[in-house]
Amino acid sequence: MQLFYNPEITENDSQIFFPKGESRHIVKVLRKSVGDTLNITNGKGWLFKAQIKVADFKNCLATITEKTYHEKHQYYLHLAVAPTKMNDRYEWFLEKATEIGIDEITPIICDHSERKTIKPERFERILQSAMKQSLQYYLPKLNNVCTFSEFITQEFKNNIFIAHCEDSKKSTLKQHLKPKQHLTILIGPEGDFSVKEIETALKKQFIPVTLGDTRLRTETAAIVATHSVAFVNEII
16 A cells, blocks of 8 residues: 655545645546545544546645545653764654654754754654555654753653663663553763763662663664563553
8 A cells, every 4th residue: 555645634635636746646646537536644643545536737626535544652752863864864864763653753962963953854754654665654753953951841741761871770661561551752962961961860769771781883782772662562
């Protein structure tokens, strides 16, 4: 099944107009014609089946024939991850985390961060592409980039963790994981969080954790955390 994304569709709509770029892709590239069926999601849990009525490569029109709402997974995972020095590594994390199952992502700039800027529009496209490729109906929320200091001042629910590599007392993340939790996990840059940042997080009641016996890259650590949470929720 090929999945299209249109954030503007609601369950009350009866037809869909595709923008020029997507219309061209449907008609010219995919060779879709009048009567063909398309599968579309709005990234909010809905899957729409729509039949093409006007196969115009500038303005394709389809009529919705079926609507199905899919419940979201029963946990909520928010990862705050420092951008990596090599941008493609962070993009890899975004793609794979979306495929595995993540709800919210915040890029955070830390004391040891080598990269301090991101391209949010590109990141959004990667999330959308990964959602469609993996046939999911929820688009992860991408927050604006912020500093560690800005992020840590928020009010958090329970189950908040900071994964770091300092030699101090830590437990493993898996010791704390249970199904159906709301979790926030901090993942630092290549140079790890600074001692000051770790102390600040601990004062905010973040639990220090390790993600394994080996030292992981930022993007690898983020994927390990994502998969660990998803796995715990799959075995119930």
